[in-house]
Amino acid sequence: xxxxxxxxxxxxxxxxxxxxxxxxxxxxxxxxxxxxxxxxxxxxxxxxxxxxxxxxxxxxxxxxxxxxxxxxxxxxxxxxxxxxxxxxxxxxxxxxxxxxxxxxxxxxxxxxxxxxxxxxxxxxxxxxxxxxxxxxxxxxxxxxxxxxxxxxxxxxxxxxxxxxxxxxxxxxxxxxxxxxxxxxxxxxxxxxxxxxxxxxxxxxxxxxxxxxxxxxxxxxxxxxxxxxxxxxxxxxxxxxxxxxxxxxxxxxxxxxxxxxxxxxxxxxxxxxxxxxxxxxxxxxxxxxxxxxxxxxxxxxxxxxxxxxxxxxxxxxxxxxxxxxxxxxxxxxxxxxxxxxxxxxxxxxxxxxxxxxxxxxxxxxxxxxxxxxxxxxxxxxxxxxxxxxxxxxxxxxxxxxxxxxxxxxxxx
Numbered sequence: 397x398x399x400x401x402x403x404x405x406x407x408x409x410x411x412x413x414x415x416x417x418x419x420x421x422x423x424x425x426x427x428x429x430x431x432x433x434x435x436x437x438x439x440x441x442x443x444x445x446x447x448x449x450x451x452x453x454x455x456x457x458x459x460x461x462x463x464x465x466x467x468x469x470x471x472x473x474x475x476x477x478x479x480x481x482x483x484x485x486x487x488x489x490x491x492x493x494x495x496x497x498x499x500x501x502x503x504x505x506x507x508x509x510x511x512x513x514x515x516x517x518x519x520x521x522x523x524x525x526x527x528x529x530x531x532x533x534x535x536x537x538x539x540x541x542x543x544x545x546x547x548x549x550x551x552x553x554x555x556x557x558x559x560x561x562x563x564x565x566x567x568x569x570x571x572x573x574x575x576x577x578x579x580x581x582x583x584x585x586x587x588x589x590x591x592x593x594x595x596x597x598x599x600x601x602x603x604x605x606x607x608x609x610x611x612x613x614x615x616x617x618x619x620x621x622x623x624x625x626x627x628x629x630x631x632x633x634x635x636x637x638x639x640x641x642x643x644x645x646x647x648x649x650x651x652x653x654x655x656x657x658x659x660x661x662x663x664x665x666x667x668x669x670x671x672x673x674x675x676x677x678x679x680x681x682x683x684x685x686x687x688x689x690x691x692x693x694x695x696x697x698x699x700x701x702x703x704x705x706x707x708x709x710x711x712x713x714x715x716x717x718x719x720x721x722x723x724x725x726x727x728x729x730x731x732x733x734x735x736x737x738x739x740x741x742x743x744x745x746x747x748x749x750x751x752x753x754x755x756x757x758x759x760x761x762x763x764x765x766x767x768x769x770x771x772x773x774x775x776x777x778x779x780x781x782x783x784x785x786x787x788x789x790x791x792x793x794x795x796x797x798x799x800x801x802x803x804x805x806x807x
Contacts, residue, residue, distance in 0.1 A: 416434065417503040418448070436467060441468060481502065527637050558599075558603055574588060651666065687706060718751065728770055
């Protein structure tokens with residue numbers, strides 16, 4: 397097998413230790429292996445870097461799970477060509493499982509160019525990704541706190557959620573604050589309603605009549621303080637994300653032209669994908685990396701059910717949210733795609749297919765630096781042959797119990 401790299405190293409990274417294996421030529425022209433183990437403390441990682449520089453190594457591959465690879469990557473990224481490998485893709489021969497043998501096997505694969513590196517974005521995108529992911533985590537935590545608030549109000553017999561669409565809106569928050577302050581008169585509480593909610597005053601008076609006790613007030617007070625803290629932190633994170641993403645404002649505006657993609661979704665997509673699409677050879681590679689493409693399971697000429705697999709959960713989640721929004725749009729291609737697939741494959745698969753289309757659109761929007769162009773709600777009708785469309789519509793009417801007789805109209 398052809399040898400691509402003369403001096404290379406492989407690292408098996410764990411929480412506290414790093415096992416290293418280096419393959420270099422010896423005096424006789426044969427291959428020589430050097431093995432060592434280092435701690436993951438910064439001083440030891442600097443010693444690892446100096447050791448590799450002294451051996452003339454240029455290519456370094458590492459295998460790790462979780463976040464343990466990050467400190468090692470940050471110390472070595474300025475000196476070497478790094479490859480981060482998925483542990484599931486480079487399994488060792490059964491029966492030889494040690495950290496040293498893992499590093500040895502990884503080094504042999506690297507030497508012959510048999511490793512496929514994971515996508516590690518540049519430092520500005522990594523920082524943007526950390527902030528956007530933390531903001532998403534806090535948004536989920538805020539929703540959990542809102543659900544806890546619903547639970548406490550239900551326990552107290554306060555049915556505000558049955559009348560108001562958002563109990564944490566201006567009107568709902570004013571009523572809850574009044575309850576916490578000790579005001580229990582349903583008439584007075586209902587008068588705190590604002591805007592369109594005032595049209596529901598009779599229902600509000602009934603909903604606000606419960607047994608809200610001092611115990612409930614203590615619980616709700618803690619929940620509201622936590623929600624206020626989360627709102628403040630989320631707003632602060634959004635400002636920081638806005639500062640980091642300012643150089644990519646043109647790409648953000650292009651992503652926002654896609655149906656179903658708003659400002660925050662565009663920020664998350666850019667943080668996960670990055671602005672440079674040359675990292676992915678084609679849109680299929682991008683979709684496969686995100687695991688938002690159809691599964692491929694074929695053997696013996698038979699195609700079996702294949703799942704999309706486990707990929708980037710942050711990108712997948714935001715794409716699914718955008719697909720839900722696009723499915724509720726009007727007179728758009730994505731809405732037509734959703735309706736067309738939902739009737740045959742069900743809601744879940746239709747949503748994943750729309751998410752796949754949004755990702756492909758994002759790929760080409762960023763790669764070509766052009767805004768999204770919607771194909772139109774009647775795209776499939778324009779593609780469909782006239783006779784095929786007639787047969788399809790006839791079958792649908794017959795399935796509904798009608799006898800169909802077709803008579804062409806005069807020209």
